[in-house]
Amino acid sequence: MKNLNIIGKSKKKIDALSLATGNAKFTDDFYVKDPLFVSFLYSPHAHAKILNIDDENAREINGVVDILHYKNVKQKLHTTAGQGYPEPSPYDTVLFDKKMRYVGDRVAAVIADNKQIADNAVKQIKVEYKILKPVFDSEEALEKDAPIIHDENSYMPIPVKYEPEHNLAAEVEIGFGNMKNGEKEADFIIEKKYSTHYASHAAIEPHSVISYFDEMGRLVIITSTQVPFHVRRIVSKVLEYPLSKIRVIKPRIGGGFGGKQEVFLEPIAALITIKHKRPTKIILSRKEVFQSSRTRHPMKITLKTGVKNSGEITSLSLNALLNTGAYGSHALTIVSNAGSKMLPFFNKVKNIHFLGRSAYTNLPVGGAYRGYGATQGYFALNQQIDIITRKLNLDILEYIKKWHIRTGETSEVFKALGEGTEGVTQTIHSCEMDKCIDLGAKEIDWYNKRKKRIMTGEDKVRGVGIGFSMQGSGIPLIDMGAASMKMNDDGSFNLLVGATDIGTGSDTILAQIAAEVLGINLDKIIVLSSDTDITPFDVGAYASSTTYVSGTAVKKCANKIKNQILKVAANMLNSDEKNLTVANEKITDTTKNKSVTFAEIGSYTLYTKDQFQVQASASYVPKLSPPPFIAQFAEVEVDKRTGKIRVIQFVSAVDCGVALNPKLAEGQIEGAAVNGICYALTEDYKFSKSGKLTNQTFNDYKIWTAADMPEMKTIIVESDEETGPFGAKSVGEIGINGPLPAIANAIYDAVGIRLYHAPFTAEKIYSELNILR
Amino acid sequence: MEGTFIINGKEKTLNFNADERLVITLRNNGYTEVKNGCSEGECGACMILLDEKPVHSCQIFTASVQNKNIQTVKGIGDLYLPHIIQNAFVEAGAVQCGFCTPGFIVATYALLNENPNPTEEEIKQAINGNLCRCTGYVKIIDAIKNAAKSIQKERASL
Ligand code: FES
Ligand code: FES
Numbered sequence: 046m047k048n049l050n051i052i053g054k055s056k057k058k059i060d061a062l063s064l065a066t067g068n069a070k071f072t073d074d075f076y077v078k079d080p081l082f083v084s085f086l087y088s089p090h091a092h093a094k095i096l097n098i099d100d101e102n103a104r105e106i107n108g109v110v111d112i113l114h115y116k117n118v119k120q121k122l123h124t125t126a127g128q129g130y131p132e133p134s135p136y137d138t139v140l141f142d143k144k145m146r147y148v149g150d151r152v153a154a155v156i157a158d159n160k161q162i163a164d165n166a167v168k169q170i171k172v173e174y175k176i177l178k179p180v181f182d183s184e185e186a187l188e189k190d191a192p193i194i195h196d197e198n199s200y201m202p203i204p205v206k207y208e209p210e211h212n213l214a215a216e217v218e219i220g221f222g223n224m225k226n227g228e229k230e231a232d233f234i235i236e237k238k239y240s241t242h243y244a245s246h247a248a249i250e251p252h253s254v255i256s257y258f259d260e261m262g263r264l265v266i267i268t269s270t271q272v273p274f275h276v277r278r279i280v281s282k283v284l285e286y287p288l289s290k291i292r293v294i295k296p297r298i299g300g301g302f303g304g305k306q307e308v309f310l311e312p313i314a315a316l317i318t319i320k321h322k323r324p325t326k327i328i329l330s331r332k333e334v335f336q337s338s339r340t341r342h343p344m345k346i347t348l349k350t351g352v353k354n355s356g357e358i359t360s361l362s363l364n365a366l367l368n369t370g371a372y373g374s375h376a377l378t379i380v381s382n383a384g385s386k387m388l389p390f391f392n393k394v395k396n397i398h399f400l401g402r403s404a405y406t407n408l409p410v411g412g413a414y415r416g417y418g419a420t421q422g423y424f425a426l427n428q429q430i431d432i433i434t435r436k437l438n439l440d441i442l443e444y445i446k447k448w449h450i451r452t453g454e455t456s457e458v459f460k461a462l463g464e465g466t467e468g469v470t471q472t473i474h475s476c477e478m479d480k481c482i483d484l485g486a487k488e489i490d491w492y493n494k495r496k497k498r499i500m501t502g503e504d505k506v507r508g509v510g511i512g513f514s515m516q517g518s519g520i521p522l523i524d525m526g527a528a529s530m531k532m533n534d535d536g537s538f539n540l541l542v543g544a545t546d547i548g549t550g551s552d553t554i555l556a557q558i559a560a561e562v563l564g565i566n567l568d569k570i571i572v573l574s575s576d577t578d579i580t581p582f583d584v585g586a587y588a589s590s591t592t593y594v595s596g597t598a599v600k601k602c603a604n605k606i607k608n609q610i611l612k613v614a615a616n617m618l619n620s621d622e623k624n625l626t627v628a629n630e631k632i633t634d635t636t637k638n639k640s641v642t643f644a645e646i647g648s649y650t651l652y653t654k655d656q657f658q659v660q661a662s663a664s665y666v667p668k669l670s671p672p673p674f675i676a677q678f679a680e681v682e683v684d685k686r687t688g689k690i691r692v693i694q695f696v697s698a699v700d701c702g703v704a705l706n707p708k709l710a711e712g713q714i715e716g717a718a719v720n721g722i723c724y725a726l727t728e729d730y731k732f733s734k735s736g737k738l739t740n741q742t743f744n745d746y747k748i749w750t751a752a753d754m755p756e757m758k759t760i761i762v763e764s765d766e767e768t769g770p771f772g773a774k775s776v777g778e779i780g781i782n783g784p785l786p787a788i789a790n791a792i793y794d795a796v797g798i799r800l801y802h803a804p805f806t807a808e809k810i811y812s813e814l815n816i817l818r
Numbered sequence: 819m820e821g822t823f824i825i826n827g828k829e830k831t832l833n834f835n836a837d838e839r840l841v842i843t844l845r846n847n848g849y850t851e852v853k854n855g856c857s858e859g860e861c862g863a864c865m866i867l868l869d870e871k872p873v874h875s876c877q878i879f880t881a882s883v884q885n886k887n888i889q890t891v892k893g894i895g896d897l898y899l900p901h902i903i904q905n906a907f908v909e910a911g912a913v914q915c916g917f918c919t920p921g922f923i924v925a926t927y928a929l930l931n932e933n934p935n936p937t938e939e940e941i942k943q944a945i946n947g948n949l950c951r952c953t954g955y956v957k958i959i960d961a962i963k964n965a966a967k968s969i970q971k972e973r974a975s976l
Contacts, residue, residue, distance in 0.1 A: 055911065057908050057909065058908070058911070058913060058914075060916070061907070061908040061913040061916070062897060062900060062904065062905075062908050063897060063916075064913050064915075064916025064919050065891075065900070065904040065907045065908055065913055065916065065919050065920075065923060066851070066891060066892060066895060066896050066897050066900055066904055067850070067851020067852075067890065067891040067892050067920045068851070068892075068896070068897050069916060070850070071853070071917060073845075073850075073854070074850035076848075161835075246951075247951050248915070248917075248951055249853075249855040249856075249861055249863055249915070249917045249918050249949060249950070249951050250853070250855065250915070250917040251854075251855065251856075297915070297916060297917075298915060299853075299855075299915045299916070299917030299918075300914075300915040300917060300951050300952050302951070330857065331855070331856040331857065331858060331861075547915065548914040548915025548916065548917075548952050549914065550914065708910075708911035708957070709911060711911070711956075711957075712911050712914055712952070712953055712954075712956075712957055715953060715954035715955075715956045715957070716914065716951070716952045716953050716954045717954075718954055719954035719955065720951065720954075742856070742858050742860065743856055743858060743860035743861055743949065744858065744860055748949060748951065749955075750942075750945070750946050750947075750948065750949060750955075751941070751942040751945045751946065751948075751955040751958065751959060752942045752943055752945075752946040754942065754954075754955050754956075754959075757954065757956050759956075
């Protein structure tokens with residue numbers, strides 16, 4: 046890279062020490078005087094109508110302030126999906142409904158002076174239900190005589206297909222070329238069914254909200270959110286309360302991964318504060334997070350490929366069915382993404398058909414989750430490619446290198462599939478997929494392990510597998526990020542961004558961008574982010590957008606500041622702007638060998654002559670969404686006696702453009718990869734016959750600890766994305782796509798069993814091995 | 819109930835309910851550096867040192883630890899005088915969202931007090947009671963290794 050001082054360096058995260066010493070504040074760490082506490086009553090039935098609620102006894106308990114339910118809260122349809130407006134998700138939710146659609150659906154809220162009283166009072170509410178027949182399977186839900194889950198007046202706010210009377214929460218279909226001809230051209234057809242499962246984001250900080258009136262009578266909401274501006278809008282609309290009277294503050298957030306892109310607690314806290322004029326605190330328990338927040342949508346995929354003996358794919362049909370659970374949050378966009386992120390990868394395929402549908406069922410609610418449909422889609426594609434190349438005895442790595450999309454190329458899919466509507470035409474400007482494959486393969490010693498079935502004990506055998514993928518960087522023409530800056534007397538700057546740091550380090554990355562443009566040290570940038578009263582707008586932390594979209598806004602803003610400073614310096618030095626250079630916190634006239642420092646400029650503009658505030662703001666809406674690329678490799682050991690899997694080594698080689706902060710970029714990949722590995726092996730939702738989630742503790746829902754870790758390696762393969770800020774693309778989501786298929790392919794490599802249905806539990810592998818015997 | 823505790827070296831008298839867990843008492847009294855991620859003894863965000871032993875404070879009844887020594891992450895080091903371990907976490911990129919970090923620092927502190935030169939396996943075992951969803955543990959393990967080295971160096975130079 047060109048001469049850069051701050052970009053490309055692993056600068057310390059600016060909030061890290063504050064976090065490591067326990068100073069930094071998360072939502073629940075804020076003190077509010079005498080708050081009201083909330084406990085929820087949840088439906089024990091998967092599908093039921095409430096005939097009556099009797100809250101008399103509960104109300105009589107000392108300390109109970111109020112009880113909210115369908116009888117006393119206005120029913121305003123909305124979506125909890127914190128997306129751009131109008132949201133491409135159905136308006137199928139009200140705060141308190143008469144109908145219950147899954148075990149864990151919200152019946153009522155008890156508001157009390159302390160949490161214990163609220164918890165006890167919940168048990169005193171009597172509810173009469175009329176139990177309805179539930180449906181849990183996404184295919185059954187779409188059958189003719191299936192029980193209808195949304196039989197009220199839910200609707201889609203954008204003009205796309207939505208048929209709640211058939212439990213169809215979303216449908217998208219595209220096609221190119223001619224499938225029949227494509228299949229005719231093929232020497233053989235491979236058609237396989239795959240399925241992925243439920244998962245919890247399991248951010249260690251549970252969902253938390255505090256609301257109160259400030260001294261001016263404005264409503265303040267401090268919340269663990271990824272989308273503060275969407276929170277403000279949705280609260281305003283749902284409660285019909287003026288947006289101008291709401292201030293949303295995002296403090297430190299204890300992880301999001303998509304789970305905090307949902308606005309389902311803030312309206313309730315706000316409602317209580319408005320009604321009772323008292324601060325309100327809602328902190329979910331871990332059980333509630335598992336059961337009644339949001340999850341990763343399970344998906345059923347049928348992938349049919351026509352293939353020539355040369356390996357060329359002549360037709361590709363992808364049929365994806367999302368189980369969106371009881372509500373349709375992100376139901377359209379996630380199923381679309383399974384196609385839009387996966388189909389362009391092999392862009393030479395001429396004949397393509399994609400049908401994506403989302404079905405309502407009586408199970409927990411899906412939502413945004415790191416990977417966002419791409420994870421599910423690539424699970425199928427990667428295994429299919431493994432199957433094809435094994436059948437043809439082709440080297441899978443060479444095969445991927447031969448057929449993947451590359452720099453200068455495009456795919457019709459980019460235009461055809463967007464966020465519920467059409468997408469945007471784009472050409473790839475940067476792609477180092479080949480290098481990712483080569484370096485990753487070298488690291489894991491692929492060719493000495495692949496198809497070798499190395500035994501490491503009497504019953505233990507090893508194998509390796511690959512999972513490749515691409516993602517995007519923001520949502521083109523929809524996402525918007527903005528920044529503003531001002532200069533202080535000592536040459537430091539306040540940088541205000543709407544962008545939402547949820548632990549990713551975006552505050553640091555954005556400060557690095559500003560510091561680099563201005564040629565100053567990182568500590569001269571004072572960042573304040575995500576306060577709807579103070580910072581400019583930003584859609585928030587999702588769709589892998591922050592670095593690319595908000596980062597470009599910051600870069601534009603810093604450039605405006607730089608121009609202003611140059612003008613002042615030219616005056617101060619009596620120079621021509623052309624002769625000025627900016628570096629090391631000063632501006633130098635190279636012809637005169639004279640310079641002024643930033644501190645001198647800052648002071649001059651505020652106190653000396655022609656005073657004005659050096660300040661600027663800038664917004665950015667991307668026209669493109671350049672994909673990062675990744676090749677991920679797993680080495681596993683299968684115990685043939687027990688079916689137990691051990692991941693021995695996991696390698697990720699990623700092209701995320703220029704890594705603005707390599708350590709933070711690695712951290713994104715490492716965290717995503719481990720999340721993906723757990724998703725493949727241990728994480729799953731287990732339901733009783735009546736649809737009740739039975740493993741809602743960390744004890745029963747296993748996410749890994751350090752002791753479970755394999756040898757991990759992350760390789761950053763730089764490319765220069767000319768459309769991105771200092772060459773950057775995204776890196777936040779992509780790392781979760783590879784583990785599921787890489788491990789499945791590695792298991793096949795080791796023992797020859799093909800696992801179409803995730804997760805890969807020991808029992809499943811054991812029984813498959815028995816079939817093989 | 820009322821009881822006395824030694825918290826971060828200072829004697830404190832606190833009010834609490836008879837069946838209250840220590841994490842709640844501490845947080846209610848301003849020790850919000852002790853986090854609550856699950857209340858079920860699984861995540862380690864609430865980890866503190868109780869008479870120098872790392873424990874999940876959500877699994878301890880406040881009433882049962884009166885007059886005992888309680889040390890939170892702030893007792894190990896603060897913003898103005900951070901401990902080597904805290905600096906090591908910062909340098910290694912081991913802090914993402916940071917919600918788990920106080921617990922990890924406490925666990926590391928206990929480990930390095932007992933075993934200043936741990937193997938990688940010993941490190942992994944020592945932080946087996948702490949969950950981190952953001953980092954994938956790679957940089958946390960790096961940080962602990964670096965902290966051990968720095969502490970040894972410091973001792974050698976004394
Ligand atoms: S809060 Fe104590 S272990 Fe999770
Ligand atoms: S840094 Fe977020 S949970 Fe560990």
